[in-house]
Amino acid sequence: MSAMIHPDEIQLRLARFPQLCRQARLKVTPQRSAVYAMLAATGSHPTPESIHLAVREELPNLSLATVYKILDQFAAHGLVHKIPNPNQAARYDARMDNHHHTVCGACGRIGDVLLEPLHRDLERLPALEGFQISRVDVVLRGLCAECAATDRRTAS
Amino acid sequence: MSAMIHPDEIQLRLARFPQLCRQARLKVTPQRSAVYAMLAATGSHPTPESIHLAVREELPNLSLATVYKILDQFAAHGLVHKIPNPNQAARYDARMDNHHHTVCGACGRIGDVLLEPLHRDLERLPALEGFQISRVDVVLRGLCAECAATDRRTAS
DNA sequence: TTAGATGCAAATCTTTTGCAGTGCG
DNA sequence: CGCACTGCAAAAGATTTGCATCTAA
Numbered sequence: 209m210s211a212m213i214h215p216d217e218i219q220l221r222l223a224r225f226p227q228l229c230r231q232a233r234l235k236v237t238p239q240r241s242a243v244y245a246m247l248a249a250t251g252s253h254p255t256p257e258s259i260h261l262a263v264r265e266e267l268p269n270l271s272l273a274t275v276y277k278i279l280d281q282f283a284a285h286g287l288v289h290k291i292p293n294p295n296q297a298a299r300y301d302a303r304m305d306n307h308h309h310t311v312c313g314a315c316g317r318i319g320d321v322l323l324e325p326l327h328r329d330l331e332r333l334p335a336l337e338g339f340q341i342s343r344v345d346v347v348l349r350g351l352c353a354e355c356a357a358t359d360r361r362t363a364s
Numbered sequence: 365m366s367a368m369i370h371p372d373e374i375q376l377r378l379a380r381f382p383q384l385c386r387q388a389r390l391k392v393t394p395q396r397s398a399v400y401a402m403l404a405a406t407g408s409h410p411t412p413e414s415i416h417l418a419v420r421e422e423l424p425n426l427s428l429a430t431v432y433k434i435l436d437q438f439a440a441h442g443l444v445h446k447i448p449n450p451n452q453a454a455r456y457d458a459r460m461d462n463h464h465h466t467v468c469g470a471c472g473r474i475g476d477v478l479l480e481p482l483h484r485d486l487e488r489l490p491a492l493e494g495f496q497i498s499r500v501d502v503v504l505r506g507l508c509a510e511c512a513a514t515d516r517r518t519a520s
Numbered sequence: 521t522t523a524g525a526t527g528c529a530a531a532t533c534t535t536t537t538g539c540a541g542t543g544c545g
Numbered sequence: 546c547g548c549a550c551t552g553c554a555a556a557a558g559a560t561t562t563g564c565a566t567c568t569a570a
Contacts (some may be wrong), residue, residue, distance in 0.1 A: 235569050237525065256559085271527045276560060278525095292448065297559065310495045321492065335475065338509025339466045345503045353494030391544050391549060414533085427552045432535060443560095453534065 213251050221248040221302060232285035242266050243278050247288055247302040253309075253318040255297035271356035290316065290344075312355050321348065369407050377404040377458060388441035389413065398422050399434050403444055403458040409465075409474040411453035447474065447501075464502035468511050 225244050229236045242263045247254070254262070259277045279300055283290040291309055292301040299318055310319040381400050385392045398419045401412070410418070416431045435456055439446040447465055449456040455474055466475040 224390075233524095233526065237569070239526070251409065269527070273528075273561075274526055280560095289383040307470065310497075312495075319493075319495065336466065336504075337475075338512065339468075339475065339504065340506045340509075341466075341504050341510045343504075345501075347501045348492075348497050348499075350496045350498035353496075356494065356496045389549095393544070393550065395551070425552070429536075429553075430551055436535095 213249065218249050228285075228287050232281070232287065234285065236280060238267060239263075239270055239274055240278055240282075242270070243275060244282070244302070247300060253291060253299035253301050255299060257297055259300065291332065291347075308344075308348070310348045310350070310352065312350070312352040317352055319352065321346075329331075369405065374405050384441075384443050388443065390437060390441065394423060395419075395426055395430055396434055396438075398426070399431060399467070400438070400443065400458065403456060406457075409447060409455035409457050411455060413453055415456065447503075462512055464500075464504070466504045466506070466508065468506070468508040475508065477502075 222245060225241065225248075226236050229240065234240065243259060246259055246262050256272065256275050256279055259279070260270065260272045263275070264270050279288065279290070279298075282288040283300070288300050288302050291301070293311075294301055303320070305322075307320050307322050310321055312318075378401060381397065381404075382392050385396065390396065393409075399415060402415055410430065412431050414433055415435070416426065416428045417438050419431070420426050435444065435446070435454075438444040439456070444456050444458050447457070459476070461478075463476050463478050466477055
């Protein structure tokens with residue numbers, strides 16, 4: 209379930225970064241570059257905490273508060289995707305296509321699912337009564353294949 | 365968008381409450397009854413805080429921690445539905461049919477949307493790779509009809 | 521040059537926990 | 546009567562904020 213990312217894809221994202229910042233009127237700082245690079249390179253969905261930990265190896269003075277600020281700005285300007293997580297640290301990723309998430313209730317792992325057709329269907333729902341959709345978040349909760357297997361074995 | 369609830373529907377839910385508790389092996393306490401009654405009677409999606417405030421008029425000693433415990437248990441046993449809200453207090457409702465939510469980015473109001481067909485479609489997605497769905501949360505973010513109108517008027 | 525960014529520490533907000541006392545079944 | 550429940554206060558996270566200092570453009 210955890211996506212492996214093509215080196216080419218990473219390069220593509222990094223190359224686009226300065227331009228994305230300019231569009232968002234954000235200055236290109238070492239901190240922002242490092243955070244973005246870390247996110248662009250991973251297929252996992254790290255928390256601000258773990259992003260901080262990882263980027264700190266390169267920028268030892270980077271503060272957690274700054275990571276939060278940077279992630280918020282990135283999310284607000286559409287550079288990254290924020291996955292709010294009930295009563296736990298939020299998760300972030302740098303994929304910006306329309307994809308959604310599976311959350312395993314046992315191991316907590318977050319996976320990606322493509323649900324492209326969903327958006328088209330949703331936009332013409334009469335039940336929306338004039339609501340203008342700007343983002344659709346779909347979270348599928350349950351058990352990932354592995355935990356489901358363990359569960360079956362452990363079941364009383 | 366905010367649902368008006370039939371008095372009959374409220375009665376139906378309340379009548380079912382003791383039975384639901386027994387199934388969940390939860391004792392029927394005044395606190396639990398009051399919290400459930402409050403949720404069953406409202407079409408809004410109150411926070412633990414506002415539930416506490418409302419129920420306190422009837423049970424002045426009710427503590428917020430208890431409200432949290434009760435809501436968690438209710439949600440765990442399927443008596444109510446928890447809507448986790450990014451970096452804000454969670455919201456709860458007592459409707460347990462398969463419905464989803466719109467969140468207005470301007471006024472914060474939460475509305476209900478019925479997306480019954482969605483579940484059937486999701487369950488047979490190959491992309492899930494063995495993931496067992498137990499709950500689907502769909503959150504449509506954007507602007508409600510009223511805020512969208514205001515927005516258009518206020519736009520630069 | 522200067523508006524915007526950063527780092528630190530303290531504050532805030534939501535939710536959880538420990539524990540003694542209480543009450544439902 | 547016993548175990549589950551409650552209330553209180555204190556703790557635990559996650560995230561935000563104030564402010565002095567820096568730095569990208």
